[in-house]
Amino acid sequence: MSASDLTSYMDSVGLAARQASALMAAAPTAAKNKALLALARRLREAGPALAQANAKDLAAASDLDEPMRDRLKLKPEVIETVAQGCEQIAAMPDPVGEITSLKRRPSGISVGQMRVPLGVFGMIYESRPNVTIEAASLAIKSGNACILRGGSEAIHSNLALANLVAAALKEAGLPEAAVQLINTTDRAAVGLLIAAPQHVDVIIPRGGKGLIERITAEAKVPVIKHLDGNCHCYVDAEVEFGLALTVVMNAKTQKYSPCNATESLLVHAESASDFLPHIGALLSEKGVEMRGCPRTLALLGPIPGAKIKAATEADWSEEYLAPVLSIKVVDSLTEAIAHINRYGSHHTDAILTTHHANAMRFLREVDSASVMVNASTRFADGFEYGLGAEIGISTDKLHARGPVGLEGLTSLKWVVLGQGEIRV
Amino acid sequence: MSASDLTSYMDSVGLAARQASALMAAAPTAAKNKALLALARRLREAGPALAQANAKDLAAASDLDEPMRDRLKLKPEVIETVAQGCEQIAAMPDPVGEITSLKRRPSGISVGQMRVPLGVFGMIYESRPNVTIEAASLAIKSGNACILRGGSEAIHSNLALANLVAAALKEAGLPEAAVQLINTTDRAAVGLLIAAPQHVDVIIPRGGKGLIERITAEAKVPVIKHLDGNCHCYVDAEVEFGLALTVVMNAKTQKYSPCNATESLLVHAESASDFLPHIGALLSEKGVEMRGCPRTLALLGPIPGAKIKAATEADWSEEYLAPVLSIKVVDSLTEAIAHINRYGSHHTDAILTTHHANAMRFLREVDSASVMVNASTRFADGFEYGLGAEIGISTDKLHARGPVGLEGLTSLKWVVLGQGEIRV
Numbered sequence: 001m002s003a004s005d006l007t008s009y010m011d012s013v014g015l016a017a018r019q020a021s022a023l024m025a026a027a028p029t030a031a032k033n034k035a036l037l038a039l040a041r042r043l044r045e046a047g048p049a050l051a052q053a054n055a056k057d058l059a060a061a062s063d064l065d066e067p068m069r070d071r072l073k074l075k076p077e078v079i080e081t082v083a084q085g086c087e088q089i090a091a092m093p094d095p096v097g098e099i100t101s102l103k104r105r106p107s108g109i110s111v112g113q114m115r116v117p118l119g120v121f122g123m124i125y126e127s128r129p130n131v132t133i134e135a136a137s138l139a140i141k142s143g144n145a146c147i148l149r150g151g152s153e154a155i156h157s158n159l160a161l162a163n164l165v166a167a168a169l170k171e172a173g174l175p176e177a178a179v180q181l182i183n184t185t186d187r188a189a190v191g192l193l194i195a196a197p198q199h200v201d202v203i204i205p206r207g208g209k210g211l212i213e214r215i216t217a218e219a220k221v222p223v224i225k226h227l228d229g230n231c232h233c234y235v236d237a238e239v240e241f242g243l244a245l246t247v248v249m250n251a252k253t254q255k256y257s258p259c260n261a262t263e264s265l266l267v268h269a270e271s272a273s274d275f276l277p278h279i280g281a282l283l284s285e286k287g288v289e290m291r292g293c294p295r296t297l298a299l300l301g302p303i304p305g306a307k308i309k310a311a312t313e314a315d316w317s318e319e320y321l322a323p324v325l326s327i328k329v330v331d332s333l334t335e336a337i338a339h340i341n342r343y344g345s346h347h348t349d350a351i352l353t354t355h356h357a358n359a360m361r362f363l364r365e366v367d368s369a370s371v372m373v374n375a376s377t378r379f380a381d382g383f384e385y386g387l388g389a390e391i392g393i394s395t396d397k398l399h400a401r402g403p404v405g406l407e408g409l410t411s412l413k414w415v416v417l418g419q420g421e422i423r424v
Numbered sequence: 425m426s427a428s429d430l431t432s433y434m435d436s437v438g439l440a441a442r443q444a445s446a447l448m449a450a451a452p453t454a455a456k457n458k459a460l461l462a463l464a465r466r467l468r469e470a471g472p473a474l475a476q477a478n479a480k481d482l483a484a485a486s487d488l489d490e491p492m493r494d495r496l497k498l499k500p501e502v503i504e505t506v507a508q509g510c511e512q513i514a515a516m517p518d519p520v521g522e523i524t525s526l527k528r529r530p531s532g533i534s535v536g537q538m539r540v541p542l543g544v545f546g547m548i549y550e551s552r553p554n555v556t557i558e559a560a561s562l563a564i565k566s567g568n569a570c571i572l573r574g575g576s577e578a579i580h581s582n583l584a585l586a587n588l589v590a591a592a593l594k595e596a597g598l599p600e601a602a603v604q605l606i607n608t609t610d611r612a613a614v615g616l617l618i619a620a621p622q623h624v625d626v627i628i629p630r631g632g633k634g635l636i637e638r639i640t641a642e643a644k645v646p647v648i649k650h651l652d653g654n655c656h657c658y659v660d661a662e663v664e665f666g667l668a669l670t671v672v673m674n675a676k677t678q679k680y681s682p683c684n685a686t687e688s689l690l691v692h693a694e695s696a697s698d699f700l701p702h703i704g705a706l707l708s709e710k711g712v713e714m715r716g717c718p719r720t721l722a723l724l725g726p727i728p729g730a731k732i733k734a735a736t737e738a739d740w741s742e743e744y745l746a747p748v749l750s751i752k753v754v755d756s757l758t759e760a761i762a763h764i765n766r767y768g769s770h771h772t773d774a775i776l777t778t779h780h781a782n783a784m785r786f787l788r789e790v791d792s793a794s795v796m797v798n799a800s801t802r803f804a805d806g807f808e809y810g811l812g813a814e815i816g817i818s819t820d821k822l823h824a825r826g827p828v829g830l831e832g833l834t835s836l837k838w839v840v841l842g843q844g845e846i847r848v
């Protein structure tokens with residue numbers, strides 16, 4: 001596509017999205033749910049057609065590494081999971097139109113807040129076709145229109161999925177343009193999308209840190225960012241050892257690649273001499289490399305076969321997404337909180353403690369999107385939090401923080417009900 | 425100040441604000457209230473000193489026009505109003521630390537959201553010294569630190585007020601750097617402030633549209649924008665005439681300069697022939713110029729002494745802030761909503777109607793920060809909404825929309841309370 005063709009294509013997509021968003025904002029809950037259930041049915045029926053489209057993408061992506069090919073693959077269980085996701089979202093209450101805390105004021109007016117869709121969101125993501133359906137289903141239920149730009153390696157799979165979405169919307173009497181997939185792999189399309197406030201109200205990028213930083217720097221539209229997850233577990237002075245061992249091992253080793261996996265372990269000096277040799281042995285069994293501060297190295301002692309080395313300053317800020325854990329001994333809760341707020345990424349951090357006041361202080365003073373007491377950082381997730389689904393995990397403070405579900409795709413406007421009141 | 429001196433000055437202000445914000449976030453409610461009450465007392469005691477500082481500003485500002493001089497003037501009643509504002513904010517519940525909707529999940533964890541301060545906000549405003557105290561008092565109660573940059577014409581008044589704030593903070597055992605006023609009138613300071621995400625979490629500009637657009641374009645920090653208020657009153661087909669006349673007159677003429685004053689009147693064709701001559705006579709008595717569509721002009725007829733002219737396309741988008749009103753006859757509620765969403769500024773719009781379904785549809789479909797039924801648009805205000813005070817009125821959709829009070833200066837983080845739960 002030439003540059004001017006691309007511009008006019010993106011303008012037509014944007015205008016159609018804006019028109020569809022007005023209809024979606026006023027759409028009855030029943031119609032939105034009908035579209036979601038139709039989409040679930042169509043996903044299950046379309047197995048062979050989806051497999052064919054996906055095979056084209058996989059054939060073209062022979063040079064991708066295995067984890068990326070795996071994410072690109074539309075396995076039957078992936079399709080079943082997203083179909084179930086659509087059904088779950090259909091079963092959730094409609095966030096749109098809810099009026100909260102309507103209160104009578106001395107002037108006589110009643111003032112409350114009504115939840116309404118944001119309008120149009122743009123979603124930019126890597127080559128995971130399941131995200132196409134997750135984004136579409138959240139858009140439909142939240143009454144928004146969306147413009148989707150998936151990774152170019154997944155273009156055939158995404159187009160096949162987008163056709164199912166359009167058919168489901170049509171079946172429910174909703175505008176097909178409510179969910180549009182950009183049908184070109186031209187990278188310039190992203191640049192146009194993020195610079196078009198007339199078409200898009202918010203951009204949600206998902207992908208590597210580099211991509212998100214670039215989009216944030218260049219966007220002329222608000223961005224709900226998901227930067228890195230350098231998550232901590234802090235083992236306090238008063239702690240149930242068994243519980244702490246179980247939770248820390250789960251937080252680090254249940255999966256290494258998610259952003260909510262723990263990357264750094266802080267241990268209070270009073271617990272360290274007992275706790276570190278135990279956790280060191282368990283981590284070593286799992287093949288997890290440990291990068292410790294000098295006191296950690298001294299207390300861990302020699303563990304046969306363990307990968308242990310000295311942590312550098314850079315380790316405290318690192319999101320490994322791998323079987324590596326940095327470990328530091330601290331002398332107080334105050335030091336632990338200061339370390340987390342300085343080196344962490346404000347994503348998810350947990351304290352393991354039996355001490356009530358310390359737990360409360362950690363909750364208040366750690367400046368992260370999710371703060372936890374005696375639970376694995378791996379719980380920071382839209383499904384686990386009861387949001388039904390998530391479109392991302394925000395590390396921003398404004399608007400949406402942490403897992404972003406239906407509510408994060410809405411806004412609150414003020415409603416005033418009067419009987420002819422005037423301002424005096 | 426040289427450019428490098430200014431940079432290091434702004435860095436030192438930013439670092440001090442960041443340090444103070446951690447202390448403010450953890451500050452006891454009693455200490456914050458003590459500081460607010462001390463500030464109220466000190467404001468009342470400082471009358472003569474404030475008058476002296478203000479006189480310097482007024483003397484230097486002899487070339488300002490009268491409305492601007494009036495806003496610059498620290499009259500005793502202005503000081504009393506801001507002192508009472510501090511007391512009202514002290515009396516309000518502390519938003520910080522509130523945990524909402526803590527719910528048990530199937531995994532065993534309990535998940536809720538805790539309200540926490542944003543951190544540091546930067547406020548850029550015109551030469552109205554009372555804003556210094558309003559911003560400071562909201563910052564103190566919401567547990568934020570703030571960096572204030574007032575209009576250069578008010579520098580002496582602002583410095584005198586900032587000294588009172590610092591003394592009140594000190595008296596309450598809180599860090600004086602929680603509220604800092606930039607003590608130079610160098611315009612480059614604004615550019616540094618809005619480009620320093622390491623020092624500032626959000627920028628709140630107050631002032632003309634040009635200033636706000638420039639700040640938004642150049643900021644590297646999120647901005648809570650307050651753009652223009654092109655507010656509408658729509659008189660429906662079924663309507664109580666007396667009520668509609670009273671409310672529309674109040675919305676247009678109670679004050680002309682506020683952003684929530686009505687700038688455009690839409691009248692359903694079925695009401696127009698009766699309503700327009702009545703409102704035309706009342707508007708004419710007040711000296712309000714009417715700019716009408718052709719049908720309006722025909723229905724208004726000749727009103728002796730009235731200023732009536734034909735509206736141009738530009739009039740529908742205009743924020744007059746003056747005794748001017750654009751008037752258009754529409755054929756349906758649908759047309760009224762479409763007109764408001766197209767030409768309005770998404771600030772505040774009201775319907776005058778006796779028809780329930782039309783009222784509800786207007787509330788849902790008009791895409792504005794405040795939507796009203798049978799009430800004057802002039803009610804769109806933090807005090808009138810019960811927020812205690814407002815730091816501005818946001819025309820953004822993300823984060824804060826409409827009047828921004830204490831809650832708009834906070835963020836919700838997720839809290840997870842467990843008993844050793846792990847993710848399976």
